[in-house]
Amino acid sequence: xxMEKSILELHEMLTSGKxxxxxxxxxxxxxxxxxxxxxxxxxxxxxxxxxxxxxxxxLSGIPYGIKDNYSTKGxxxxxxxxxxxxxxxxxxxxxxxxxxxxxxVAVNKTVLDExxxxxTGTTGHTGAVLNPWxxxxxxxxxxxxxxxAVASGVYPYALGSDTGDSIRKPAAYCGIVGYKxxxxxxxxxxxxxxxxxxxxxxxxxxxxKDAAIVVDAMKGKDEHDMTSWDSSNMHLLKxxxxxxxxxxxxxxxxxxxxxxxxxxxxxxxxxxxNFMEVVEKIKSIGIEVEEVSVDxxxxxxxxxxxxxxxxxxxxxxxxxxxxISFGPREAGSNYIELxxxxxxxxxxPLIKRRFIIGSYVLQKDNKERYFYNAQKxxxxxxxxxxxxxxxxxxxxxxxxxxxxxxxxxxKNYNEYDQELVPLHENLQAANLGGFPSIALxxxxxxxxxxxxxxxSKPYDDENMLNIAYAIENTLGYANQIAKENxxx
Amino acid sequence: MNKYKALIGLEMHCQISNTNSKVxxxxxxxxxxxxxxxxxxxxxxxxxxxxxVNKEAVKxxxxxxxxxxxxxxxxxxxxxxxxxxxxxxxGYQITQDTKPSPIGIGGEVEYFFEKEVKRxxxxxxxxxxxxxxxSHLPECSLLDYNRSGIPLLELVTAPAFHSSDEAVAxxxxxxxxYQYAGISEAxxxxxxxxxxxNVSIMDxxxxxxxxxxxxxxxxxxGVNSFGTVKAVIDCEIARxxxxxxxxxxxxxxxxxxxxDEETNSTKFMRSKQDAIDYRYFVEPNIPRIKIDKEWxxxxxxxxxxxxxxxxxxxxxEYGIKPIDAxxxxxxxxxxxxxxxxxxxxxxxxxxxxxxxxxILGSINKLSITINEFFIKPETIAELIKMTYSGKISxxxxxxxxxxxxxxxxxxxxxxxxxxxxxxxNDDELLDIINKILDANPSQVDDYLNKGLSNIIxxxxxxxxKETKGKANPAHAMELLKQEIxxxx
Numbered sequence: 001x002x003m004e005k006s007i008l009e010l011h012e013m014l015t016s017g018k019x020x021x022x023x024x025x026x027x028x029x030x031x032x033x034x035x036x037x038x039x040x041x042x043x044x045x046x047x048x049x050x051x052x053x054x055x056x057x058x059l060s061g062i063p064y065g066i067k068d069n070y071s072t073k074g075x076x077x078x079x080x081x082x083x084x085x086x087x088x089x090x091x092x093x094x095x096x097x098x099x100x101x102x103x104x105v106a107v108n109k110t111v112l113d114e115x116x117x118x119x120t121g122t123t124g125h126t127g128a129v130l131n132p133w134x135x136x137x138x139x140x141x142x143x144x145x146x147x148x149a150v151a152s153g154v155y156p157y158a159l160g161s162d163t164g165d166s167i168r169k170p171a172a173y174c175g176i177v178g179y180k181x182x183x184x185x186x187x188x189x190x191x192x193x194x195x196x197x198x199x200x201x202x203x204x205x206x207x208x209k210d211a212a213i214v215v216d217a218m219k220g221k222d223e224h225d226m227t228s229w230d231s232s233n234m235h236l237l238k239x240x241x242x243x244x245x246x247x248x249x250x251x252x253x254x255x256x257x258x259x260x261x262x263x264x265x266x267x268x269x270x271x272x273x274n275f276m277e278v279v280e281k282i283k284s285i286g287i288e289v290e291e292v293s294v295d296x297x298x299x300x301x302x303x304x305x306x307x308x309x310x311x312x313x314x315x316x317x318x319x320x321x322x323x324i325s326f327g328p329r330e331a332g333s334n335y336i337e338l339x340x341x342x343x344x345x346x347x348x349p350l351i352k353r354r355f356i357i358g359s360y361v362l363q364k365d366n367k368e369r370y371f372y373n374a375q376k377x378x379x380x381x382x383x384x385x386x387x388x389x390x391x392x393x394x395x396x397x398x399x400x401x402x403x404x405x406x407x408x409x410x411k412n413y414n415e416y417d418q419e420l421v422p423l424h425e426n427l428q429a430a431n432l433g434g435f436p437s438i439a440l441x442x443x444x445x446x447x448x449x450x451x452x453x454x455x456s457k458p459y460d461d462e463n464m465l466n467i468a469y470a471i472e473n474t475l476g477y478a479n480q481i482a483k484e485n486x487x488x
Numbered sequence: 489m490n491k492y493k494a495l496i497g498l499e500m501h502c503q504i505s506n507t508n509s510k511v512x513x514x515x516x517x518x519x520x521x522x523x524x525x526x527x528x529x530x531x532x533x534x535x536x537x538x539x540x541v542n543k544e545a546v547k548x549x550x551x552x553x554x555x556x557x558x559x560x561x562x563x564x565x566x567x568x569x570x571x572x573x574x575x576x577x578x579g580y581q582i583t584q585d586t587k588p589s590p591i592g593i594g595g596e597v598e599y600f601f602e603k604e605v606k607r608x609x610x611x612x613x614x615x616x617x618x619x620x621x622x623s624h625l626p627e628c629s630l631l632d633y634n635r636s637g638i639p640l641l642e643l644v645t646a647p648a649f650h651s652s653d654e655a656v657a658x659x660x661x662x663x664x665x666y667q668y669a670g671i672s673e674a675x676x677x678x679x680x681x682x683x684x685x686n687v688s689i690m691d692x693x694x695x696x697x698x699x700x701x702x703x704x705x706x707x708x709x710g711v712n713s714f715g716t717v718k719a720v721i722d723c724e725i726a727r728x729x730x731x732x733x734x735x736x737x738x739x740x741x742x743x744x745x746x747x748d749e750e751t752n753s754t755k756f757m758r759s760k761q762d763a764i765d766y767r768y769f770v771e772p773n774i775p776r777i778k779i780d781k782e783w784x785x786x787x788x789x790x791x792x793x794x795x796x797x798x799x800x801x802x803x804x805e806y807g808i809k810p811i812d813a814x815x816x817x818x819x820x821x822x823x824x825x826x827x828x829x830x831x832x833x834x835x836x837x838x839x840x841x842x843x844x845x846x847i848l849g850s851i852n853k854l855s856i857t858i859n860e861f862f863i864k865p866e867t868i869a870e871l872i873k874m875t876y877s878g879k880i881s882x883x884x885x886x887x888x889x890x891x892x893x894x895x896x897x898x899x900x901x902x903x904x905x906x907x908x909x910x911x912x913n914d915d916e917l918l919d920i921i922n923k924i925l926d927a928n929p930s931q932v933d934d935y936l937n938k939g940l941s942n943i944i945x946x947x948x949x950x951x952x953k954e955t956k957g958k959a960n961p962a963h964a965m966e967l968l969k970q971e972i973x974x975x976x
């Protein structure tokens with residue numbers, strides 16, 4: 001199985017002639033159909049994908065997947081929404097264009113939660129994506145199809161996008177690596193937006209070096225995106241040397257300590273226990289790890305601030321979806337009816353709920369109380385994290401309260417869920433501050449993978465990836481392929 | 489009207505027509521009869537496209553802000569104004585709110601009204617994008633996205649005017665500023681200028697500095713020519729006075745109306761309670777832009793001489809009548825043409841005379857602009873200078889120009905082809921003169937001995953007849969006198 005190998009291994013095999021690009025693509029497409037059958041991970045499988053020349057470029061000739069919210073010229077791009085079920089763009093996103101220049105070959109487009117909104121991977125217009133470790137469980141979202149496919153060994157990497165945790169949470173639930181770089185490192189031109197000030201392009205892989213290789217190729221200042229910046233002096237792969245002596249990490253007591261969760265169930269207890277054991281392993285390679293305390297109000301404010309800002313931006317960003325100049329035109333005797341029918345018939349209830357909240361917080365009478373306060377709190381939260389980065393190279397935290405939830409939502413119900421919200425949603429802080437953040441697999445709870453996150457200060461991606469690489473080596477979960485467990 | 493006075497405020501939208509591309513896209517900024525030829529994805533709100541600020545548009549906007557004596561911001565921000573309308577493809581317009589700060593705030597402008605210098609307070613001027621153009625047909629509505637994204641400046645005045653004529657005089661002044669500064673053609677025929685008008689009335693003896701005394705504001709939207717601005721203001725003032733007189737004025741709500749041309753009256757559109765909440769928030773795709781002090785200074789140096797300054801020069805230095813100076817400066821292109829004639833060595837008074845008689849008359853007759861006039865100012869200057877050197881008479885010059893306009897020829901060619909210049913050969917002319925004198929001895933005698941000096945005109949007539957009008961009459965007269973005196 002070539003597609004279970006890392007990019008570096010595949011590149012070596014391609015250049016030495018042990019395998020051809022065509023063979024890799026054939027295997028990847030076959031695997032795509034298999035995974036589609038089992039887990040419903042794809043909107044489109046590109047059966048006519050063309051092999052590319054193998055060059056010195058590490059990505060040349062190697063297949064990959066594209067989350068279906070990246071615009072691809074001539075190829076259906078739906079954002080997993082009925083509103084765009086027939087939309088074929090006239091242009092390709094810069095990030096995808098950059099990968100093409102490196103000889104990468106796209107073989108499919110992966111399912112997401114509609115427009116990247118949703119954390120379950122179950123709300124796309126083609127149906128729920130199932131977790132390849134256990135098909136009763138979800139992949140989490142929104143980059144569900146990408147996480148599922150990479151964990152299943154369809155290819156070594158797939159593109160994701162991360163507005164709150166949409167790369168990192170599915171990566172953790174599927175036992176793989178998910179890297180969200182600093183905001184603006186990769187151009188958003190051609191990424192169908194959810195919330196523009198938070199949206200970040202990134203990648204899901206099975207090891208840290210692969211993540212560095214892919215983002216090295218995707219990144220760069222783009223004249224089409226004013227928020228992109230010049231990172232030509234950053235070399236992510238080259239900066240990984242595994243030398244971490246003297247590096248300092250911290251974790252936040254208000255999120256990690258079980259004292260915060262008086263009603264903790266066994267799963268959470270096992271997850272936290274695993275995390276604390278991982279912390280000890282990290283210490284064993286010469287990295288200092290300390291517990292820090294952050295004002296609990298700041299920790300608890302994150303999801304509320306995220307919701308207000310992201311829903312407000314989403315409401316506005318998706319106002320272009322009217323069915324007038326693109327998308328399936330709905331009937332109506334005038335433009336208002338036409339727009340109303342289009343939006344009413346095609347958006348899922350989850351999105352409509354977010355639009356209503358987003359509109360509400362921007363209305364004149366509410367803006368001061370909600371939107372402006374959220375903006376102020378965003379600054380306060382960001383500053384609190386920046387204070388941590390003065391003393392620490394990265395913040396390390398467990399992802400979520402355990403492994404993947406059930407697709408059948410009623411099985412996840414817990415009357416004490418409210419106290420877990422800060423833990424569920426803590427990854428959003430990296431989006432509020434534009435920080436680089438990476439998810440790594442760090443063990444198993446009940447036979448399902450769990451993960452941790454590392455988050456660093458803006459532009460410190462090289463340092464963060466190097467630490468992640470060292471931790472990955474210590475923990476030994478690199479290049480993990482999902483093994484279906486059916487004992488439930 | 490004597491019991492009441494009107495307070496009028498204006499919102500004047502003017503396209504910045506003199507940039508290569510649109511304000512947030514690289515599509516051409518131009519006017520075309522063909523629909524949808526100057527369009528990029530962002531102008532149609534295609535998913536994933538992003539706005540990129542056009543620096544040249546910002547520069548021109550800042551220049552206008554300076555000319556209005558507004559304060560320029562330290563940082564440039566853009567806001568989203570959210571509403572659904574078919575001509576607004578993104579579902580929001582990128583514009584600027586008065587907070588934190590638009591391109592210009594709190595200015596004042598001088599303008600002439602009934603020979604007096606008046607001052608109007610400017611509330612603010614902001615940079616935004618134009619919408620698409622709708623045309624409504626019986627069976628459908630059409631959208632032309634050429635206009636979508638053209639840079640637009642919206643100037644908002646304080647309630648500074650008391651009559652429709654005053655308001656129009658102000659608008660003419662602003663229009664000339666746009667033209668003179670090379671910011672816009674400001675051509676209402678191309679839809680480049682559009683106004684909203686605010687009208688209220690109050691008791692004539694009340695203090696208008698105190699807003700408590702102001703009446704209820706009525707806004708009339710979408711007024712597209714200055715002639716209509718005048719009509720709208722007049723009929724709205726009349727309507728409001730009638731309400732006062734019949735005692736129902738106090739029941740009138742703050743409202744938005746539109747002008748109905750057929751009935752020359754305004755019609756109710758919506759009341760303030762139904763006003764759209766535009767849910768403004770900062771445009772997340774455009775980072776705040778620092779406006780350099782040095783850049784501002786450079787822009788200030790580039791502000792050209794405006795209409796008022798030119799008029800002053802024409803009247804005070806050139807001795808041109810105010811009414812002629814007014815005509816010459818109404819359009820910048822006319823004034824430029826005039827100044828070009830002068831710079832080619834023509835006396836300003838002569839140039840003004842030629843402009844106001846033949847040249848403007850001819851272009852009016854041809855229904856073209858002066859820029860489309862095929863005879864260039866350099867040619868006109870040559871023609872006038874020939875009259876200075878006595879090569880041809882003023883009448884000959886003017887006749888040549890008239891003929892040139894009729895026949896589409898170069899007037900200098902007409903002169904040389906007709907041989908008028910050749911009559912400069914004194915020998916030939918002397919020969920003709922002496923033949924005529926020889927043939928009319930009794931008239932020579934009348935002139936020389938009987939004091940009938942007017943008879944010289946008879947001889948001149950004969951000379952002109954004989955030369956078929958090619959002789960320069962002044963010069964011919966000189967030679968005639970010289971030759972006739974010889975016969976004393």
